[in-house]
Amino acid sequence: MTSNRPPLIRLARHVGHHSRAVRIAAAYSILNKLADLAPPVLIGMAVDTVVERESSLLANMGVVAAETQLIVLAVLTVLVWGTESLFEYLYAKAWRELAQTVQHELRLEAWTHAQSLDLSWHAERARGEAMSILNDDVNQLERFLDGGANDLLQVSTTAITVGTVFFALSPGVAAWSMAPIPFILVGSFWFQSRIAPLYARVRTDVGRMNAILENSLAGQATVRSYTGEAREVARLQAASDRYRTSNTDAIRVSAAFVPIVRMFILVAFTATLLDGGYRTLAGEMAVGTYSLLVFLTQRLLWPLTKLGQTFDLYQRAMASTARILDLLDVEVQLVDGPTTIGRVDGRLAFETVQFHYLGRGPVLAGLDLTIEAGKTVAVVGATGTGKSTLVRLLNRFHDPVRGQITLDGHPLPSLRLEDLRRNMAVVDQQTFLFPGSVYENILYGRPEATRAEVVEAATAAEAHGFISALPAGYDTRIGEDGNNLSGGQRQRLSLARAVLKDAPILVLDEATSAVDNETEAAIQRSLAQISNGRTTLVIAHRLSTVRDADEIVVLAEGRIVERGQHDALLAQEGAYARLWAVQTGMRTGEDNAAPN
Numbered sequence: 001m002t003s004n005r006p007p008l009i010r011l012a013r014h015v016g017h018h019s020r021a022v023r024i025a026a027a028y029s030i031l032n033k034l035a036d037l038a039p040p041v042l043i044g045m046a047v048d049t050v051v052e053r054e055s056s057l058l059a060n061m062g063v064v065a066a067e068t069q070l071i072v073l074a075v076l077t078v079l080v081w082g083t084e085s086l087f088e089y090l091y092a093k094a095w096r097e098l099a100q101t102v103q104h105e106l107r108l109e110a111w112t113h114a115q116s117l118d119l120s121w122h123a124e125r126a127r128g129e130a131m132s133i134l135n136d137d138v139n140q141l142e143r144f145l146d147g148g149a150n151d152l153l154q155v156s157t158t159a160i161t162v163g164t165v166f167f168a169l170s171p172g173v174a175a176w177s178m179a180p181i182p183f184i185l186v187g188s189f190w191f192q193s194r195i196a197p198l199y200a201r202v203r204t205d206v207g208r209m210n211a212i213l214e215n216s217l218a219g220q221a222t223v224r225s226y227t228g229e230a231r232e233v234a235r236l237q238a239a240s241d242r243y244r245t246s247n248t249d250a251i252r253v254s255a256a257f258v259p260i261v262r263m264f265i266l267v268a269f270t271a272t273l274l275d276g277g278y279r280t281l282a283g284e285m286a287v288g289t290y291s292l293l294v295f296l297t298q299r300l301l302w303p304l305t306k307l308g309q310t311f312d313l314y315q316r317a318m319a320s321t322a323r324i325l326d327l328l329d330v331e332v333q334l335v336d337g338p339t340t341i342g343r344v345d346g347r348l349a350f351e352t353v354q355f356h357y358l359g360r361g362p363v364l365a366g367l368d369l370t371i372e373a374g375k376t377v378a379v380v381g382a383t384g385t386g387k388s389t390l391v392r393l394l395n396r397f398h399d400p401v402r403g404q405i406t407l408d409g410h411p412l413p414s415l416r417l418e419d420l421r422r423n424m425a426v427v428d429q430q431t432f433l434f435p436g437s438v439y440e441n442i443l444y445g446r447p448e449a450t451r452a453e454v455v456e457a458a459t460a461a462e463a464h465g466f467i468s469a470l471p472a473g474y475d476t477r478i479g480e481d482g483n484n485l486s487g488g489q490r491q492r493l494s495l496a497r498a499v500l501k502d503a504p505i506l507v508l509d510e511a512t513s514a515v516d517n518e519t520e521a522a523i524q525r526s527l528a529q530i531s532n533g534r535t536t537l538v539i540a541h542r543l544s545t546v547r548d549a550d551e552i553v554v555l556a557e558g559r560i561v562e563r564g565q566h567d568a569l570l571a572q573e574g575a576y577a578r579l580w581a582v583q584t585g586m587r588t589g590e591d592n593a594a595p596n
Contacts, residue, residue, distance in 0.1 A: 006318075007318040007319075007321040007322040007325065008318060008321075010321070010322075010325050011141075011321050011325065014325060014328075015102055015105075015106075018098060018101070018102065021094065021097075021098050021101075022098065024094055025091060025094035025095045025098055025149075025150075026149075026153055028087050028090040028091035028094055029087075029091045029095075029149075029150045029153040029154055029157070030153060030154075030157045031083075031087045032084055032087035032088050032090075032091050032154070033153075033154040033157040033158055033161075034157065034161060035080055035083045035084035035087060036084050036154075036299075037158065037161055037162065037296070037299060038080040038084075039077070039080060039081075040292055040295035040296050040299055041292060042073055042076055042077055042080065043291060043292070043295055044288045044289065044291045044292030044295065045057060045058060045073060045288060046070070046073050046288075047287055047288045047291040048286060048287065048288025048289075048291075049066055049069040049070060049073065049288075050066075051286075051287045051288065052286070052287075052288070053066045054066065056069060056288070057288070058072060058073075091150055092150075095145060095146060095147070095149060095150050096146050098145060099141075099142045099143075099145035099146040100142065102141070102142070102145060103138050103139070103141065103142035103145075106138050106141065106324055107134055107135075107138045109328065110133065110134055110138070110324055110327055110328060111134055113327065113328050113330070113332075114130060114134070114327065116332050117330055117332060117333075118332075118333050118334060118397070118398070119392070119397045119398070120357075120358060120398070121330065129207040129208065129210065129211050131210055131214060132203070132206055132207035132210045132211075133207070133323050133324060133327055136203075136206060136207075136210070136320070137203060137320035137321075137323050137324050138320070138324060140203075140316050140317050140319075140320035141317045141320055141321050141324070143313060143316075143317065144313050144314055144316070144317030145317075147313070148310050148313040148314050148317065151310040152310055152314075155310075158299060159181060162177075162296050162297075162299060163178055165292075165296060166178065166293065166296065169289055169292070169293065170276070170279070170285060170289070170293065172275065172279070173272055173275050173276045173279070173285075173293055176268055176271035176272050176275055177268055177269075177271075177272045177293070177296075177297045178268075179267075179268055179271075180264035180265060180267065180268045183264055184261055184264055187257070187260065187261070188257075188311055191253065191254075191257050191311055194253050195250055195253045195254060195311070195315050196315050196318065196319065198246065198249050198250040198253060199250055199315045199316050199318075199319040200319045200322070201246045201249075202243070202246045202247055202250055202316075202319070203319045203320055203323055205239070205242050205243040205246045206243055208239055208242070208243075209236070209239040209240055209242075209243050212235055212236055212239050213236065216232045216235070216236070254311075257311070268297070269297055272293060272294065272297045273294060273297075276290050276293050276294065277290065334396055334397075334398075334399060334413075334417070336416050336417050336418075337411075337412075337413050337414040337415045337416060337417075338414065338416075339410055339414045339415050339416065339419075340416055340419055341407075341408075341410065341415060341416075341419045341420075341423075342419075343423065343504055344407055344408045344423045344504055344505070345373040345374075345408050345504065345535075346371075346373040346374065346407075346408070346423070346504040346505045346534065346535030347370075347371070347372055347373045347406075347407070347408050347409070347535070348369075348370070348371040348394070348405070348406070348407060348505070348535060348537070349369070349370045349371075349405065349406045350367050350368060350369040350370070350390070350393075350403070350405050351368060351403050351404050351405070351406065352366050352367070352368060352402065352403035353366070353367040353368075353393070353400045353402070353403040353404070353405060354366055354367075354400060354401045354402040354403055355386070355389060355393065355398065355400050355401050356401060362558050363384075363386045363389050363558055364386045364389060364390075364393075364400075364558040365557065365558035365559055366403070366558075366559065367386070367390075367403075367555075367558065367559065367560065368560070369553060369560065371535055371537060372535075373408075373504075373535050374533055374534065374535055375535060375536070375550045375551070376531050376535075376536040376538065376548075376549045376550050376551075377536070377537055377538070377549060377550060377551045377552075377553060378537075378538040378539075378540050378545075378546030378549040378551070378552045378553065379537065379538070379539050379540070379552075379553045379555060380540050380543060380546060380552060380553070380554055380555070380576065380579065381554055381555035381556055381575075382556070382579075385555040385556055385557065385558065386555055386558045387509075387539045387555060388429075388509055388510070388539060390537070390539065391426065391428075391507055391509045391537075391539060393405055393412075394412075394424065394507060394537070395420075395421060395424065395426065396412050396413070396417060396420060396421075399412075399413060407420065407423070422503065423503050423504055423505055424503050424505045424506075424507055425445070425497075425498035425499075425501040425502075425503040425505070425506050425507070426498065426507045426508075426509065427491075427494050427495050427498045427506075427507070427508045427509065427511040428494070428509050428510075428511075429509055429510030429511065429541075431482070431487075431490045431491050431493075431494045432494075433478060433482035433485075433490055433493060433494070435477075435478075435479070436477065436478070437472075437474065437475050437476060437477055437478065438467055438470065438473075438474050438475070438476050438478055438493065439451070439454060439474040439475060441478065441482075441493055441497065442454050442457060442458060442474075442493060442496045442497050442500055443500070444497055445457070445496075445497035445498060445499070445500035445501035446500050446501050446502065449500055451474075453500060454474070454496075454500060455474070457496045457497075457499040457500035458474075458493075458496040460496070460499045460526060460529055460530055461492050461493075461495040461496035461499050461523075461526050461530070462492060462522040462523070462525060462526050463489070463492035463493055463495070463496045466489055466492070478493075488518075488522075491511065491523070492522070492523065492526075494511075495511065495523060495526060495530075498530075499526075499530050503534075504534055504535060505534065505535045505536075505537070506530065506531055506534045506535070506536045506537070507536075507537045507539075508527070508536070508537070508538045508539065508540075509539045510539055510540070510541050511523065511538075520542065520544075520545065523545075524545060527545075528548070542583070543576075543579060543580050543583055544583070546566070547566040548566070549565070549566070550565070551563060551564065551565065552564060552565065552566060552569055552576065554569070554574075554575050554576045554579075556575060561574070561575050562574050562575050562576050
């Protein structure tokens with residue numbers, strides 16, 4: 001859901017708990033700018049002292065001798081510069097700390113929220129796009145808070161302070177000096193309206209480019225085996241060209257701002273110089289006052305040239321802020337239930353469960369299946385029959401369209417998600433390992449476990465042998481997603497992680513689909529041990545891995561077409577028998593299609 005409110009208003013509401021820190025940082029910025037505007041006043045007073053001597057402003061304030069006046073001005077100069085430097089340090093520190101804090105909080109909040117969103121949300125977006133929001137967009141906001149906010153405050157402080165002084169000293173000259181400001185402000189708002197959509201497009205294009213890079217890096221083995229390097233370069237070139245074009249369009253608008261502002265400033269400065277000079281020559285204005293106005297005109301107008309850069313930074317930040325807050329505004333569909341549970345017995349029941357993915361036909365069509373606590377049930381069938389969908393529904397990555405799933409009699413939506421998932425250990429066909437050591441990857445199953453328990457889990461998963469043979473044993477670094485290990489070794493680490501979790505429900509989703517026969521045999525021996533006393537759901541490709549299950553369920557078109565034990569199903573000479581015949585080479589002639 002996208003909000004129609006301006007991004008700055010949305011951001012202010014979102015980080016309102018930092019309002020005190022914002023006020024303090026803003027106060028330091030304003031005090032620094034007030035101190036920065038004092039030197040032109042001192043210069044004017046110095047000129048006044050040299051020209052008027054005993055008739056100067058300081059003399060009228062009681063400091064009569066010209067030499068003493070100069071000493072007083074020197075002391076004031078030191079104090080002013082010291083004060084300016086102090087507040088420059090304070091505002092820089094305050095804004096940077098605020099920027100880092102907001103950046104840190106938004107990144108963590110966005111990442112936490114992204115992890116709570118449905119898997120369908122993630123499936124609709126490339127990982128590079130999400131990375132762009134969580135990293136690049138958050139950094140853009142940090143850059144604005146680090147410098148842009150201070151620049152806007154200081155320009156505003158300068159305009160108000162100098163304008164007040166000008167109108168107090170010489171309203172006529174002030175009119176010339178202040179004349180370009182309305183035009184500059186109007187031009188700035190026009191500039192914002194033109195450049196905002198351009199930078200929104202830039203952020204979108206950089207997300208797409210990151211997605212291509214992420215995808216290509218993850219698939220380097222496939223890219224090289226199909227000699228697709230040139231095609232990947234071409235894909236990146238096309239995305240980078242779009243990004244470059246988007247940036248070029250934005251640059252054309254932003255680059256024109258400063259030269260136009262300079263022309264307005266030139267007119268105002270020249271008019272102030274001439275009008276003030278004529279008034280001084282005519283005796284209508286003191287020389288010191290004229291010097292002060294000339295210096296203040298420069299202090300007022302030249303900082304306006306930075307508005308282009310500041311607004312450029314602002315628009316980049318607001319485009320990024322909108323993307324971050326839009327992510328945070330996405331509603332979580334699968335929310336926690338009210339019921340808290342401890343360790344469950346593990347009785348699972350699918351009751352007339354119907355399910356389909358968005359834009360697709362039915363995957364499950366009225367499935368009824370009960371898995372008693374401590375039993376092992378295998379689900380087999382051809383591709384697309386809904387086997388892996390059962391795992392997603394059990395983990396509440398999705399909810400059924402109709403029907404319900406219960407755990408020990410509790411409907412899954414009534415349970416806290418953390419409690420539900422803590423009671424399940426899943427070994428997926430697509431093994432995911434984290435960068436780090438073998439030990440750290442197994443420990444992920446139960447972070448509070450001891451090293452002895454990690455070794456025990458690895459032994460149960462028949463992984464201890466190959467781990468011990470690695471260069472650093474359990475402390476061996478395995479590379480990105482375990483690239484330094486074989487497929488079978490990665491799968492055994494995944495199984496060890498599940499064993500260490502020690503959950504009462506074990507779910508194996510095609511856990512042996514990509515391993516060799518030796519590894520399959522090792523995993524089979526492991527499963528015979530670790531499934532004892534646990535409710536075990538096995539989603540199987542290789543039927544040899546499920547022949548000892550308490551019950552085998554055959555799915556077809558989202559429904560159960562056969563169920564029973566291995567020998568009984570073979571005797572029926574139905575769907576299971578045909579799948580078994582295909583895999584063992586004893587074809588029945590009725591169905592030669594390979595199962596999933």
